[in-house]
Amino acid sequence: MTFPIKNNSSFVAQLREKIEYPCAGVISKLLLKDNTCQSTLFSLVCLAANTEISEHSSNRNATINVLEGRGLLTLSGKDITLETGVFVFMPANAPHALKAEENLSFLLTLYQQVGDCS
Helix, strand or coil, X not given: CCEEECCCCCCCCCHHHHCXXXXXXXXXXXXXXXXXXXXXXXXXXXXXXCCEEXXXXXXXXXEXXXXXCXXXXXXCCEEEEEECCCEEEECCCCCEEEEECCXXXXXXXXXXXXXXXX
């Protein structure tokens, strides 16, 4: 379920309750969408152990905030160990790939570029 942000409203979620690991692959749940210019998306991403996401890029800046588990993020050719508490900023268009070494969950936030709002 996605919750749009409205003027002067707040949103609270217990992320641990929303974590759900698939038998294989990835589950991504869009948690929140900032309707101001449709600019910011907050998703809970859960990967089963040994799941790999091949190299790709996004045209948005993004952050990853690891909730639990362990994995390896390759960001612009640099390996970053993902484990509970790790926070990563990824600039737009940076190539990245991911491998979950064990069940891995993180909050993924995608940001709209400044000036893209009409």
